[in-house]
Amino acid sequence: EDQVTQSPEALRLQEGESSSLNCSYTVSGLRGLFWYRQDPGKGPEFLFTLYSAGEEKEKERLKATLTKKESFLHITAPKPEDSATYLCAVQVAGQGNLIFGKGTKLSVKP
Amino acid sequence: NAGVTQTPKFQVLKTGQSMTLQCAQDMNHNSMYWYRQDPGMGLRLIYYSASEGTTDKGEVPNGYNVSRLNKREFSLRLESAAPSQTSVYFCASTPSYNEQFFGPGTRLTVL
Numbered sequence: 001e002d003q004v005t006q007s008p009e010a011l012r013l014q015e016g017e018s019s020s021l022n023c024s025y026t027v028s029g030l031r032g033l034f035w036y037r038q039d040p041g042k043g044p045e046f047l048f049t050l051y052s053a054g055e056e057k058e059k060e061r062l063k064a065t066l067t068k069k070e071s072f073l074h075i076t077a078p079k080p081e082d083s084a085t086y087l088c089a090v091q092v093a094g095q096g097n098l099i100f101g102k103g104t105k106l107s108v109k110p
Numbered sequence: 111n112a113g114v115t116q117t118p119k120f121q122v123l124k125t126g127q128s129m130t131l132q133c134a135q136d137m138n139h140n141s142m143y144w145y146r147q148d149p150g151m152g153l154r155l156i157y158y159s160a161s162e163g164t165t166d167k168g169e170v171p172n173g174y175n176v177s178r179l180n181k182r183e184f185s186l187r188l189e190s191a192a193p194s195q196t197s198v199y200f201c202a203s204t205p206s207y208n209e210q211f212f213g214p215g216t217r218l219t220v221l
Contacts, residue, residue, distance in 0.1 A: 034209055043114075043200050043212035044153070087153070096141055096160055096207050097168065102152040 002027045006088050006101035013108050016077050021104045023088030024070040033071050034098060035064050036087040044087055078108045112136055114213035116201050122219045123191045131186040131216050133201030139211075141204045142184035143168075144176060146197040147215075153200065159184055191220045 003026045013019055025033065032051050036044035048057045050066040057064050061082065063074045073086055085105045089098040117132045135142065144156040155168030159178040173195060175187045184203075188195060196219050202210040 031207065036212075041215075043202075043214050046209045046211065049209050089153075091207065096204070097143070097155055097158060098153075098210060100153040102150065 002090070002092055002099050004088055004090050004099050004101035006086075006104050008104060009102070010105045011107070013075075013078055013106070015079055015108055015110050018074070018076045018078070020075070021073040021086055021106070022070060023073070023101055025088075025090045026069075027090050027092050027099075029093035031091045031093045031095075033066055034089045034091070035071070035073055036089065038085045038087055038103070047086075075106070078106075080108050080110050082106065083108045114201055114203055114211055116199075116213040116216050118216060119214070120217045122221065123188075124221050125192060127191050128187070128189050129191065129218075130188075131199055131201075131218075132183070133185065133213060134183045135201075135203040135211075136182065137203060137205070137211065138181070139203035139205050140181070141206065142178065143202040143204075143210060144174075144184070144186045145200045145202065146170065147200060148197050156186065156199075191218075193220045196220045 005024050007022045035047040038044045048064040053068045055066050061076050065072045085103045087103045089100045114135045140161050143158040145153045147153050154170050157176040159165045162181045165176050177185045199216045201213045204210045
């Protein structure tokens with residue numbers, strides 16, 4: 001069964017304290033892995049797509065990496081405005097649908 | 111570009127009532143999706159439309175129907191609402207097998 005697991009469920013950081021969020025997946029064949037950010041009361045906002053092991057993408061303080069079994073979202077020197085829930089999703093080869101993890105709720109305190 | 115729009119933003123129904131959630135996108139995307147999001151469950155796919163004129167069931171289709179009215183619009187109908195359908199509903203669209211773009215959501219409560 002295709003599955004996505006995110007950890008931790010919640011993460012509290014001090015401003016400037018770097019850390020990583022994990023997304024592990026089990027799929028029959030990976031076409032792509034997607035990271036989204038979701039603010040309270042809003043729809044998910046697209047951040048990155050990764051297609052192959054070893055690929056990395058960066059945007060401001062965020063960097064996403066991909067291996068054959070998991071993806072990491074590294075947050076460098078986070079700011080309070082980075083507080084949100086981060087969602088990971090996988091797309092199985094031959095399908096257009098996304099399978100989402102339950103998310104990691106990140107809180108960054110000043 | 112407004113992107114993906116959803117109406118209404120909030121709705122309260124009584125058990126057994128019916129309603130239609132509306133979704134429209136102005137990005138000329140081929141595929142559209144309906145998800146529900148519940149605490150502790152993540153986003154789950156209800157129905158999707160890979161292209162105009164086609165619809166398919168997702169992970170949790172029971173109690174719902176959909177209509178792909180044209181390329182822009184994809185509606186979700188609850189024929190007889192139940193308390194278990196209390197949730198936040200998101201519509202999304204994508205040009206093909208790429209990242210999906212989400213609407214702001216409809217918060218539905220069924221009493």
